[in-house]
Amino acid sequence: MARLNDNYLKLKAGYLFPEIGRRIKEFTQANPDAKVIRLGIGDVTRPLVPAVVDAFHKAIDDLTRPETFMGYGPEQGYDWLIETIIDKAYRPLGVELKTSEVFISDGSKCDCANILDIFDLSNKVAIGDPVYPVYNDTNVMVGRTGEADDKGYYEGIVYLPCTEENNFTPDLPKGKVDIIYLCFPNNPTGTVADKAELKKWVDYANANDAIIFFDAAYEAFITEPGIPHSIYEIEGAKKCAIEFRSFSKTAGFTGVRCALTVVPEAVMATTSKGEKVALNKLWNRRQSTKFNGVSYPVQKAAQAVYSEQGWRQTKDVIDYYMENARIIREGLQAAGITCYGGVNAPYIWLKTPEGMSSWDFFDKLLNECHVVGTPGSGFGPSGEGYFRLSAFGDRENVVAAVERIQRKWGK
């Protein structure tokens, strides 16, 4: 009799975004004329830039002629894309990588979920709180946890609270852990870690033979100098860190799908017999066997992001979103609302006014301002009393949303 993976049944039924969708639907059915502004899900809204569009079209034309047709590509991605990324996105940071250390994929969500394949279940995992829910849920699904408690914490996971007190950068765990998820610039809090902060984690990992999963999906939104864009800017990180990056937010690729994962050859883990093996080799085997590479035209489009023209155009779009972030942040602050993030990330993490719960604020914001955001508690217990607004909207909507919030909460 076929047996299913029972661990899936441990997952909480209501995933955050479906619940938000349900409440919006209820509201719009009752208020069909309300102009609802959505600053909830972190999805881009601006078109692809012209240089990317040109490369995308040209790549499709390659597929129309037998001489230039491309069938299966390398599972790891084309060298020309990998080399462009190393040259344009890593070398300027002083980070040198080999072609074999970079793996192109169709999404960071997939990669940061699939990476668990190459690790034993016995590893102790530490996750921030609040956190991007995929880190947590995928560990539940593979069977690394027990059941969830009343707060939503799963047995067996080490949660690292990120609060005002620690400036939203987690403290080192008290006990020993083997795998640590870090995300900077952070989703959902929009906060960043400086070099000293990341050095603390790299040193911990190297001292404890632990592995850091570093999610850098929002690095392109860093505006302040001195904030690291890659974990590999930290000495020793190439021995302990796997980095995830994505074209999704950087270049408006959420619907186009391209990302990358860096697994330096020096990153090791041990077998049950204590022998050290390079994780690069395992990830390469995983991708070769369970993945078939990213669409050829998509890889060509991704490469164009880093052309001279492409990057100038891409940077303009990022600046557009970051101007949105400034408008939201300063607008809320003017209304007396405490906010974090929004300087080096497209997310503003605000403290709910009057000590409201995250969901109460969600309902009030929806009902009274017709603005949608994301309740902080949806990202974990330590997110209670906070709320995420995304800067990915169109300017007009962002300005209107801020005005409505100011009318409601401004002095």
Add this chain to the structure above:
Amino acid sequence: MARLNDNYLKLKAGYLFPEIGRRIKEFTQANPDAKVIRLGIGDVTRPLVPAVVDAFHKAIDDLTRPETFMGYGPEQGYDWLIETIIDKAYRPLGVELKTSEVFISDGSKCDCANILDIFDLSNKVAIGDPVYPVYNDTNVMVGRTGEADDKGYYEGIVYLPCTEENNFTPDLPKGKVDIIYLCFPNNPTGTVADKAELKKWVDYANANDAIIFFDAAYEAFITEPGIPHSIYEIEGAKKCAIEFRSFSKTAGFTGVRCALTVVPEAVMATTSKGEKVALNKLWNRRQSTKFNGVSYPVQKAAQAVYSEQGWRQTKDVIDYYMENARIIREGLQAAGITCYGGVNAPYIWLKTPEGMSSWDFFDKLLNECHVVGTPGSGFGPSGEGYFRLSAFGDRENVVAAVERIQRKWGK
């Protein structure tokens, strides 16, 4: 100390296609002037058809305007694509499916690997021999097996030999199994199963609460009437079978990436407590959490395969490959070589002349005819003494390859 997944170390070092690549590279470096014809890896060579190209371009143009821009799509795929597939690819077979039963993905390789996520390790798995190596290797990687024996059989897997004696369709297993992989038209043997044959398996699965993974990646190449294109043409299959289909071979999408998996709502597996749960729900959760959907322009291109014009053009390309298959099959037969397949599948499965081993024949064919094929033993022990040629080449190359083989082995 971070522990890796030891099961990866059980895998045989040389995955088939990299080893082939290595030998070709060695040969071409030593013989730079040789015109090597590759009929090895089953990769398409003909361009995308015009209707698909048009839709692909138009979808990219959608991404250039804010009003038509598409960000994150549904992880399960767009309804318009799913509905087109149900209407054009299943309804004509007499198979009715719900939109929620079809999941669009970036490849059947990924899907038939990832599907193991939702099953418990305790399931007994049966795999054909020879077989598409991914079925076997992914079961090793998740830890369902012990070590491999000298023949390459992993402890714990039930292998079902497919040989001349059983017409390359496996016999029912002697013991009870929980999961059965079936692939028809078959890769690598190019043979098919008729309705009676498939009925035998569906009845077995329903009688034993087992699940069939039905890989139908090559169904579009069936030329003979009466051969089932889908497992769901068999009564009772919707209660026990998950079907994988792909645009890769059907429409030349190996470099474009689009596939689909059907998980009917009636397919159940049991929890550790014996409760029955629909696998559709689990797969939906898996895809929602670990996948982010297929590129929007790719889905638009895939939909165009099933437009009236698109299908006519696509069918022409399939006919072109199947004419290649006829040329190879009849050409080898004329040279006195026994072959199977090539009538309802783009693969010809030949018996190596003079009782050579598969790899010896590979080397001889490469060195003396400058033709690349795939050693049958690479697909499993029962493939020893066989060899796979693919019909996906260009006509001129196929004709030249057959001539070279005839010069070498013909009477």
